[in-house]
Amino acid sequence: MFIETETTPNPATLKFLPGQEVMASGTRDFASPEDAEISPLASALFDTGEVTGVFFGRDFISVTAAPGVEWSTLKPQVVSILLDHFVSQAPLFTGGSAAGISVPAEEDEDIVDDPGNEDVIVQIKELLETRVRPAVAGDGGDIRYRGFRDGVVYLTMQGACSGCPSSTATLKHGIEGLLKHYVPEVVEVRAA
Incomplete structure (x- = not known):
């Protein structure tokens, strides 16, 4: 190997x-x-x-x-x-610990989405899944949607992207620009 x-x-x-x-x-x-x-x-x-x-x-x-x-x-x-x-071929996780999907820590509560914005939130999540996550994974990390409120999308960078010197630029210039272009309701992206 x-x-x-x-x-x-x-x-x-x-x-x-x-x-x-x-x-x-x-x-x-x-x-x-x-x-x-x-x-x-x-x-x-x-x-x-x-x-x-x-x-x-x-x-x-x-x-x-x-x-x-x-x-x-x-x-x-x-x-x-x-x-x-x-x-x-050891297991990645112990016994009953269902492992998989990224689970936020209790202190990392998600932002409550604005009611009535279901269509906007679906668009945001689809763009994150199809355009952003593959690029961020290529850099050794991931991004997690935390919420959408008052035009602001809240995201958390994980893995190599967490604490990366360029993560703020990625959020503000890359992801924010992409989301604002395709989803006019988005006015800002913030780290959460």
Whole structure:
């Protein structure tokens, strides 16, 4: 087995491609060792003591190094952990933890959508799914719709895109421009 790596726009994050499916559907973002307790793979990556974030996509894993950690020393450890996991065909998640789709933490409540904007919200979500998510996944991350209220679309960047120096530009210039072009009701995009 060979695991490819790709850089991401976030210099602290590398994208690892095992050449096989990682998640059948959805994504999963782990921001702490406690979040990772449901996944032996994510836990093993955090156990290096040099990882601050792990993200599972459809066919990739993004790993974020702690401040001051050099990828030249961390990358071989990560590749070794990934190889052990995929070669042994270990489960991605423990027992009854249904794994998949990205679930917000309790403190990350979604914004309540404006009532009567169902058609607008469907358009926004379709654009995010077909135009934005594939591009963001290419950079080792994901985007999650949080709500639409008073013309403002609330989104959360995940994986390599969370904390990326260019994430604000991506939201404000890329995604906001796209949504405003196709959905006139959108006046702004904000990180949530």
